[in-house]
Amino acid sequence: MVISCLLLDIEGTTTSISFVKDELFPYIRRKLESHLKNNWDSQEVQNDIESLRKQATEDATKMAGVPEIASFCESPALIQKSVISNVNWNMDQDRKMTALKQLQGHIWRRGYSSGEIKGHLYEDVEEALKLWTSSGKQVYIYSSGSVEAQKLLFEHSVAGNLLQYFSGHFDTKIGLKIESTSYQEISKSIEMEPDKILFLTDLPAEAIAADKAGVQVKLLVRPGNAPLNEEILQRFSICRDFKEIQLT
Ligand SMILES: CSCCC(=O)C(=O)COP(=O)(O)O
Ligand SMILES: [Mg+2]
Helix, strand or coil: CCCCEEEECCECCCECHHHHHHHHHHHHHHHHHHHHHHCCCCHHHHHHHHHHHHHHHHHHCCCCCCCCCCCCCCCHHHHHHHHHHHHHHHHHCCCCCHHHHHHHHHHHHHHHHHCCCCECCCCCHHHHHHHHHHCCCEEEEECCCCHHHHHHHHHCECCECCHHHCCEEECHHHCCCCCHHHHHHHHHHCCCCHHHEEEEECCHHHHHHHHHCCCEEEEECCCCCCCCCHHHHHHCEEECCHHHCCCC
């Protein structure tokens, strides 16, 4: 089947898991308090808190131990304390909910623009993006990280600004990556039949969801990725880097 379009995951696919876990996420934990205090009066911070509050209220009906976010009638200090507990709790579980991911993108903005953070990319990524786009393929990103966070990573990457190679970006606003409907929605949105799309990811649950939607899939085996079990290795094609990917 001819591939017209590539849909790329980030963490574990274009970028190492250790960069996300050991650099990006600790940055959020270090800067969260000052981000809230310094930008308290901004609409962006207030919107982020409202989204986290709604999510926490919904979560509390389904699971135990969710730190709730203080009402907007409470003092800024109390609300900030409750936001910090909630965000740390959600990050401890690496939750991929939109409210958390939006806030993270807003906090990373400063780190990327000051040069404190540079987006990690595996060395084969830039060459592959050049090759694919020069041969007429469209390349999209689909990550649990917010669209803003994705753009920051590729704009301020170790290989320079690579944003020019992408035809578009998707995040969890279109749906979770483990749900097949998300891939159907992406297919509709980019006006491309599912079987013309090749999705590259590190996670079997995402591969299964994309496959169910009729999208073609390859699993990446990058250094530091979780090992794939025998059943998944039988079911999906794998590759170690983007150089191994042959598009017809
Ligand atoms: C691009 S934002 C940083 C990574 C992140 O927060 C994340 O959740 C990555 O998830 P992915 O879907 O790219 O594996
Ligand atoms: Mg991933």
